[in-house]
Structure formats: structure tokens, C-alpha cells
Amino acid sequence: MAQALGGRLGRACYCLRSGEGESYRVGGQLVTILADKETTEGRFDLVRISGGKGNTFPLHRAVSHSAIYVLEGSLELQLNDEHFMLTQGDFASIPAGVVQGYEMKSHCTQFLLVTVGGHKSSLFRALGTAYSAPIHPAPCGESPTPEDVAKAGAPYVEVLGSYKPANQKGYGYYGKLPDRVIPYVLEAREGERRLLGDQLHTLLLHREAADNAMLCATAEGPKGLKVIDHYHEHITETFYCLRGRVSVWGDGVEYNLVPGDLVHVPTKGVHAYRLDTHDARFFSVITPGDFVNFFRTVGDPYKEYVYPPVPSPFHADRLFQYAEQLDIHIVGSAAGTRDEIMG
Amino acid sequence: MAQALGGRLGRACYCLRSGEGESYRVGGQLVTILADKETTEGRFDLVRISGGKGNTFPLHRAVSHSAIYVLEGSLELQLNDEHFMLTQGDFASIPAGVVQGYEMKSHCTQFLLVTVGGHKSSLFRALGTAYSAPIHPAPCGESPTPEDVAKAGAPYVEVLGSYKPANQKGYGYYGKLPDRVIPYVLEAREGERRLLGDQLHTLLLHREAADNAMLCATAEGPKGLKVIDHYHEHITETFYCLRGRVSVWGDGVEYNLVPGDLVHVPTKGVHAYRLDTHDARFFSVITPGDFVNFFRTVGDPYKEYVYPPVPSPFHADRLFQYAEQLDIHIVGSAAGTRDEIMG
Numbered sequence: 001m002a003q004a005l006g007g008r009l010g011r012a013c014y015c016l017r018s019g020e021g022e023s024y025r026v027g028g029q030l031v032t033i034l035a036d037k038e039t040t041e042g043r044f045d046l047v048r049i050s051g052g053k054g055n056t057f058p059l060h061r062a063v064s065h066s067a068i069y070v071l072e073g074s075l076e077l078q079l080n081d082e083h084f085m086l087t088q089g090d091f092a093s094i095p096a097g098v099v100q101g102y103e104m105k106s107h108c109t110q111f112l113l114v115t116v117g118g119h120k121s122s123l124f125r126a127l128g129t130a131y132s133a134p135i136h137p138a139p140c141g142e143s144p145t146p147e148d149v150a151k152a153g154a155p156y157v158e159v160l161g162s163y164k165p166a167n168q169k170g171y172g173y174y175g176k177l178p179d180r181v182i183p184y185v186l187e188a189r190e191g192e193r194r195l196l197g198d199q200l201h202t203l204l205l206h207r208e209a210a211d212n213a214m215l216c217a218t219a220e221g222p223k224g225l226k227v228i229d230h231y232h233e234h235i236t237e238t239f240y241c242l243r244g245r246v247s248v249w250g251d252g253v254e255y256n257l258v259p260g261d262l263v264h265v266p267t268k269g270v271h272a273y274r275l276d277t278h279d280a281r282f283f284s285v286i287t288p289g290d291f292v293n294f295f296r297t298v299g300d301p302y303k304e305y306v307y308p309p310v311p312s313p314f315h316a317d318r319l320f321q322y323a324e325q326l327d328i329h330i331v332g333s334a335a336g337t338r339d340e341i342m343g
Numbered sequence: 344m345a346q347a348l349g350g351r352l353g354r355a356c357y358c359l360r361s362g363e364g365e366s367y368r369v370g371g372q373l374v375t376i377l378a379d380k381e382t383t384e385g386r387f388d389l390v391r392i393s394g395g396k397g398n399t400f401p402l403h404r405a406v407s408h409s410a411i412y413v414l415e416g417s418l419e420l421q422l423n424d425e426h427f428m429l430t431q432g433d434f435a436s437i438p439a440g441v442v443q444g445y446e447m448k449s450h451c452t453q454f455l456l457v458t459v460g461g462h463k464s465s466l467f468r469a470l471g472t473a474y475s476a477p478i479h480p481a482p483c484g485e486s487p488t489p490e491d492v493a494k495a496g497a498p499y500v501e502v503l504g505s506y507k508p509a510n511q512k513g514y515g516y517y518g519k520l521p522d523r524v525i526p527y528v529l530e531a532r533e534g535e536r537r538l539l540g541d542q543l544h545t546l547l548l549h550r551e552a553a554d555n556a557m558l559c560a561t562a563e564g565p566k567g568l569k570v571i572d573h574y575h576e577h578i579t580e581t582f583y584c585l586r587g588r589v590s591v592w593g594d595g596v597e598y599n600l601v602p603g604d605l606v607h608v609p610t611k612g613v614h615a616y617r618l619d620t621h622d623a624r625f626f627s628v629i630t631p632g633d634f635v636n637f638f639r640t641v642g643d644p645y646k647e648y649v650y651p652p653v654p655s656p657f658h659a660d661r662l663f664q665y666a667e668q669l670d671i672h673i674v675g676s677a678a679g680t681r682d683e684i685m686g
Binding site: 017018019053073074087088106107108132133134135137138140187188189222223243245258259260277279306307308309 | 360361362363395396415416417430431432449450451474475476477478479480481482483530531532533565566586587588601602603620621622647648649650651652
């Protein structure tokens with residue numbers, strides 16, 4: 001039933017395994033396009049970038065909001081006049097018009113970059129050369145020049161010049177989630193934290209900070225049960241496995257993800273997921289940003305940074321009461337199954 | 344054949360999945376014993392420690408060498424009079440007698456601690472209380488007191504007092520691999536790098552730096568072939584998956600590892616492994632340290648930090664010529680198989 005529904009109404013779900021996907025070499029950096037505007041109904045693109053110590057990207061402004069989630073290594077990021085040092089699990093929100101650029105500070109630095117509207121994937125397609133290895137080239141090579149980025153990024157990107165390293169020992173503070181659209185950097189596990197049963201969901205970019213365009217979040221917890229099959233009329237979801245094993249069902253197909261693997265679920269795509277190992281974790285991109293209402297309605301505010309050893313009850317009653325408003329459409333019946341209602 | 348040989352000659356191989364294993368709560372920290380002197384023929388123990396921001400461990404000296412490999416978060420580590428900030432992939436070597444202590448600086452900090460002789464697992468058994476959740480408790484709670492550690496660690500540990508945070512913005516330098524037994528810290532991917540065919544092996548603690556007691560290393564590469572079944576008369580090997588999927592065969596059993604999973608192979612245990620995903624990686628502990636000769640004999644020195652897009656040839660000729668001296672005993676025949684000789 002799930003498969004039929006997904007096939008009838010929606011665009012296709014898809015899965016990319018770590019190391020797979022359309023990849024470009026940009027000087028010493030490797031850019032893999034995990035989602036683009038064609039696959040996300042024009043909403044966003046998601047790329048993974050890896051490179052070596054000293055690789056930079058020029059200072060520029062972009063016409064739309066983007067965000068960075070660091071997977072490995074250390075990334076020195078400039079946002080307007082401030083420099084931040086991001087390491088694994090740190091997150092940056094970069095609204096349209098903010099001056100941005102970076103230098104990789106580790107021998108292997110890898111991060112996710114998500115951009116509203118999806119113009120960054122066309123920039124990298126124009127800037128890079130097709131490349132098939134799963135990691136950036138050795139030696140790590142040159143960085144793209146301001147001229148090349150200006151040409152490849154027009155008219156969505158205005159280039160201001162080369163990146164200037166901070167040459168400082170200490171770096172700017174990490175902020176809290178703001179209540180308006182400003183640039184900010186969150187330390188790993190900071191954000192708006194909501195507990196849903198046994199799972200901790202940490203919102204890194206919420207409606208207020210992204211003008212409703214998108215939501216970025218992580219979810220983690222112990223080995224758990226499959227949430228019930230459901231779909232959304234208006235919402236897209238992308239799951240990127242960070243830790244452990246996570247199963248995602250999309251349009252009736254079961255994908256067993258390990259870190260680096262991704263599943264994208266379009267609007268109307270029937271889906272579900274399950275954490276298959278202790279302390280599994282995934283990163284998600286959800287559009288539009290008002291899906292934050294789901295976490296705020298069904299989840300409880302949570303002040304700790306790891307999920308509790310004894311789960312809180314899952315508030316299925318709240319879900320059923322508000323499902324229509326939350327754009328959650330449950331497929332089949334929860335009765336008589338061991339499924340959790342929603343994760 | 345492999346199974347029979349392993350069963351006949353050796354101690355048992357075993358596998359622990361992420362979140363499994365004998366675990367202790369030590370104040371706000373969770374300590375999981377992955378290997379102890381009983382399972383490693385008295386050679387070492389390996390524990391995984393996780394905790395939250397502000398959790399500390401008192402200053403102390405120990406009677407034997409230990410080493411730290413950071414899995415997540417930020418760990419401020421004192422070694423004698425210097426402070427270092429370690430993040431994911433960074434490594435510290437702590438010889439016997441060195442003053443050591445730490446403070447966790449991230450909301451979730453997790454690292455591996457390996458100790459020659461295996462006295463740290465008995466320390467944690469005496470210090471902690473049995474705990475079954477896969478991650479440290481929330482809230483992150485108190486740290487162990489110097490008095491408690493002194494009592495639990497005697498006679499192997501001499502406690503000097505509470506840990507004093509560095510309160511500095513910049514931290515000490517990262518070193519190169521030394522040629523003698525001194526404390527040092529390596530930045531992620533630094534170390535003695537050897538290329539073996541398509542795989543990059545990075546030695547983090549070698550014979551010279553650990554008085555021959557043990558070798559710590561990482562291995563990474565593209566999706567590859569299974570190395571040939573082999574065993575060692577005198578060498579133990581422990582595989583801890585860091586990234587992607589890694590299969591390890593131990594005594595004829597196939598273990599498909601994801602990050603956080605471990606397989607220990609005792610002396611005389613027939614084993615093999617394979618990298619199953621692009622850019623898979625594992626951390627290994629090998630005793631004694633003279634197994635470094637294998638990497639130096641069969642591998643080529645390599646100055647880059649990621650494996651090359653085009654593999655170098657694997658020097659099987661060197662392996663066959665020196666197998667006896669290297670304590671490598673091949674089981675079965677390499678002829679007519681697609682197996683690589685050795686990874």
C-alpha cells in the first residue's frame with residue numbers, strides 16, 4: 001500500500017550511499033551533490049564537501065540562506081566580521097547576504113552544506129570537474145579562486161575576494177538559537193531540544209531563524225521501534241545517518257543506513273524510520289520550517305544534552321489531536337502493531 | 344578450516360556491538376569495558392568513556408603506558424605541565440609515570456582509552472556502579488573524587504589531586520611521532536603513514552614510542568577486497584570500527600561492523616577483514632609493538648593524509664618473503680581467489 005501510494009502521488013524517494021552520488025573536484029576539495037533543486041521540488045540543495053588542511057573558499061555573499069553541519073575535522077568559518085572554529089557536530093546558520101568564507105584546518109575536514117533554493121549545486125557543477133573517488137584528492141591541491149567562483153556562482157553569489165585566515169588562537173563564542181534571522185554558530189548538541197519518547201531531537205535551524213524556509217535537526221536515541229508509516233502533503237524530509245544504523249522506509253522500500261548514507265523523502269512520500277543500534281543518530285533537513293510545530297506540539301522541552309536512560313512517555317494523544325494541522329497523515333492503523341506512533 | 348584451527352589453538356575471538364559490554368557509571372561518566380586483561384592474555388585493556396561538559400578525572404600517575412583516541416567532542420588533557428585540546432581523531436600517548444588528568448569540554452565527549460597491562464578496567468570496576476544505558480547519564484552529574492580514584496586505582500595509580508582546567512584560549516602544539524618514550528599528542532591523521540595497496544594505515548603509537556608494548560593505528564580506504572585468512576602466533580589484534588562498514592572474520596565467524604562495534608582476535612586466532620563501504624575506517628590495537636615491522640616491510644611510506652584515488656600495487660612479494668619473521672601465517676591458498684593477500 002505504501003509503495004502504491006508513493007508511486008501514485010509523489011516524486012521518488014531515493015537513497016545515496018556514502019561515497020556515491022554526483023561528485024566534483026573543486027581544486028583540492030571534493031563536493032558531492034546529495035540533493036538538488038530537481039530532487040527537492042525546488043526547495044534546497046544539500047552537498048557534502050571534504051578537503052584537506054589549508055583548502056579555502058572565497059569570501060562571498062549569497063542570495064539565499066544556507067547552513068553548515070560539520071562531520072569531521074575543523075573548519076574556520078567567517079560570518080561577516082567574526083571568525084568561528086567549527087568541529088564535529090557544530091552547526092552554522094548563514095542567512096542571505098551574510099559575508100561568508102572558510103578555511104579547512106584539519107588534514108581531513110568534511111561538512112554538509114544545505115542551501116535554500118538550491119543554487120549551490122549549480123555553482124559547484126560549473127566550478128568543478130567530475131570526480132569519482134569517495135574522498136578528496138591527495139595531495140590536497142589548490143583552492144578555487146575568487147574569479148572562478150564569481151563566474152560559476154553568478155547571479156546567485158557575489159564574490160568579495162580571497163578568504164583571509166583569522167590568525168587567532170581563540171575564536172568567537174557559540175550562540176544559542178536566535179528568535180530572528182541572524183548568522184549564528186551552535187556548539188555540538190546545542191539548539192532547541194525536544195524529547196519525544198526515547199528520542200532526543202535537537203533543532204539547529206528553526207522557523208524563526210530561517211524565515212520559515214527550512215528546519216535542520218538531529219535525532220538520536222537508543223535502539224528503538226519503527227515509527228508508523230505516514231506522509232506529508234507539503235513537507236519534504238531528508239535523513240542523513242551520522243552514527244550507528246538507522247533504517248528508513250521510503251515508498252515501501254527499506255533502506256538500512258550507516259553513517260554517510262542518505263534518504264530523501266518528497267512531499268506525499270510514505271515513510272517511517274527506526275534507530276537500529278544503541279546511540280544511533282541522524283541529521284535531517286525538513287522543508288518548510290513550520291514543521292517545527294510537530295516537535296513543539298508532540299515533544300517536551302528538554303534541558304539535557306543526551307537522551308535519558310528511562311524514556312519519557314510518547315504523547316500520541318497530542319499527535320492524533322493535531323495531526324491534520326501538523327500535516328501528518330498516518331497510513332494504515334496503529335492498532336495491533338508494535339510500531340510506535342511517531343518517533 | 345578456519346573455525347577448527349581457531350577453536351583448537353586459540354583463545355576466543357569476540358565481538359561487542361556499540362552500546363553493549365560491561366558498563367559502569369562513574370559519576371556523570373559512562374565507562375564501557377571493551378577488552379580487559381582476561382580477554383587480552385594479560386596485555387592490555389580497552390575502555391570507552393563518555394561524559395558531558397565539565398566532567399573531569401583527577402590528576403594521577405599510572406604504572407603503565409596508556410593512550411587516548413578521541414571519538415567525539417573535545418577533551419582537555421593535561422600531560423605533565425602541558426595542556427592539550429583533543430577533538431575527534433586526535434590521539435595522545437601517555438607513558439608510565441606521566442602526570443595526567445582531563446576535563447570534558449563538550450556536551451558529549453567520548454574517547455577510547457587503552458592501557459598496557461590492563462589495570463584501568465579494574466580501577467573502573469571498583470570506582471563505578473553497574474549501568475546499562477548506552478550513553479552517559481543526563482544530567483551529567485559529579486566527577487570522581489581524588490580519594491575515590493586513589494582507593495579504586497591502588498596500587499597501580501598514584502593520585503595527585505583534582506584536575507585543574509587550563510583556562511587558556513590557545514593550547515599546546517601537536518607533535519610528530521617521537522623516536523622514544525615520551526608523552527605526545529597527534530592531530531587527527533598525523534602519525535607514521537604507510538600505504539598498503541589501496542589502504543592508508545596511520546601508526547599512532549609505534550614500537551619506539553611504547554617500549555614495544557603495543558601499536559595503535561587507524562586504517563582507511565575505499566570499498567575493497569577481503570584480505571586472506573591468516574593468524575599470528577604471538578600477536579593480538581583488536582578492530583574498532585570508526586566509519587562506514589567493516590567486516591571482520593574471526594575464527595570463521597563473519598562480523599559486519601559499524602562504528603562503535605569491536606572484534607578482538609587473540610593470538611592464533613584466524614582472521615581477516617574487508618572494508619565494505621567507501622571511506623571506511625577502523626582503529627586497531629596490536630600487541631606487541633614489533634608488528635610495526637609488517638607495516639614497514641610491506642607498506643610504502645606515504646606523505647599524504649588521505650588514500651590516493653588510484654591504488655598503489657600491494658607488495659605481496661615482500662609479504663611472502665618475510666611472512667615468517669613478521670609472524671604472519673596464511674591459512675589456505677591465495678591461488679585462484681579474488682582475495683587480496685593482506686590489507
